[in-house]
Amino acid sequence: MKRFVFFSLFITMTSVASAQVATVKAADIVPAPPQVAAEAYLLIDADTGSVLVEHKADEPMPPASLTKMMTAYVMASEIESGRASADDMVTVSRNAWSQNPVFAGSSLMWIEPGKDVSLHDLERGIIISSGNDATVAVAEYLAGNEEAFADMMNGHAQALGMTNSVFVNSHGLPAAGQVVTARDLATLAAAMIENFPEHYALYSEREFTYNDIRQYNRNSLLREDASVDGIKTGYTRESGYGLVASAERDGMRLISVVLGTRSATARKNETRSLLNYGYRFFETVDLFDTAQVLAEPRVWKGLQQTVTLGVRDAARVTLPRGQREQLQTELVLPDTFVAPIALGDELGSVRLTLGDELVFEAPVVALEPVERAGFFARIWDSIKMWVSALFSV
Incomplete structure (x- = not known):
């Protein structure tokens, strides 16, 4: 009895000190979520894991530069474990050269072969400038080559429970079999925020100057919404425009993912719509x-x-x-x-x-x-x- x-x-x-996950089905309590013009999207509470809005969140899609979130995560893990240091100097190879034809027309940090660049600068070049050249330099330094680094990326993905994502390269340019899902990207974003807060802080920086070239963070919400402090944009013709964003208001942190929008403006507006919906109609409550x-x-x-x-x-x-x-x-x-x-x-x-x-x-x-x-x-x-x-x- x-x-x-x-x-x-x-x-x-x-x-x-630690959170337990609980999901609330809010039908008949809050209005229906906004109509989002994206192939897939997701909005979660970062602290509880509660899903507030989702559409095709487990649909595999090309990641574009959102791949760099995992590249930066692996890099942060190596630095925090002591296997690498932010002060380490990396000699740029011809593969990582900004003039490598593979990178033609893509975002770059503008590093040059034979020159030494610190891991700290390369990290900012990846996160802020979205430099494809910087990702290859980091991959080669940490793993010897991109293929081995992709294995590290996939190992971290499995450890985090990103079961529907596969990484083939460090930058996200089109590659056969390379896919991510909105849910997996939200999982990765939450892990970066929780596990490596000092590294996550770089996502809020609005500009980075290297080699006398000033470049601006493509996440324009950083300049328009003070509560937004990350995370990453992405675009290729195959993937469309994507944005993983995170914001914190009154102690409540939300993570949104929009994939496959039609323009940079659209991904920004759809993200803003999701975040505003979440903050207006939900709250995070401390229980015990x-x-x-x-x-x-x-x-x-x-x-x-x-x-x-x-x-x-x-x-x-x-x-x-x-x-x-x-x-x-x-x-x-x-x-x-x-x-x-x-x-x-x-x-x-x-x-x-x-x-x-x-x-x-x-x-x-x-x-x-x-x-x-x-x-x-x-x-x-x-x-x-x-x-x-x-x-x-």
Whole structure:
């Protein structure tokens, strides 16, 4: 037998150390999402993973320069692991030369063969200038050649759960079999923000000058919306115009992906439309802190008579704006708790619902240990438990 405890939840907690994912289906609560003129698109809450809007989010498409997000991610990983340093000097090969015919008509950092360039400058050349030449220089330095670097890219993609994306080169120019999905790109963006915040900060820089050539970040939302701090644009004839963007307003971070729009203006406007929709109609709500006590049930045969219960990880959910007061919380606990109880033991569960929709569920764990009492105390509790059960029948 289990008992059910219901209570209303209206709690604003401190910032969380880790988040648990909960997705809200908002039909009949918020307006329908905007019509987006793109082949595929996605809008998520970066902290909770909740999907707010999606269309063909798992459809493989050519990535164009959005590939450079993975190139930059691999580079950041190598630097933060200590296998490379931002101060390392890279000798530019002829393959990485800006005049390589492969790069004709594409975005460049304008590096020259035989010259040394720091990894720090190459990173900015990739992220800000979207330089195809810079990506090849980095690939050759970190992996020896582009093919080996592509293996590293795909290894990171698999580790992040980007199961529908395949990388063939470091820059994103058309290559057979090279595809990404909107969902995978959102996953990659969230990982960059979470794992390498110092490197992610480069995505907000509006210009970069190298070799006396000043180039401007092609993400024009950086100049038009102060809440936008990244991420990357892309274009080829095969892929159309794409943009992965991220913004933060009042502590809520959203990531949008639009793929296959018809122009640079269109990708900007469609992205703005998605972000504004998300911020206007949704909010991120802090639920529980790891130290928050949800219940203190009676414990039998222990050195103490109660045990404090809570959640293992702090939690947040994304809700339709203004609906947090409507959350209903259900604690599912056993009728009897018997010592010994170890710290972290799972002793029940907590479920939050909004109307008929389950928005959060997690184990309830012991926030403290309870040691077993002595022999005679356990015998006495056994008698009391027998009497209690007798009268409860």
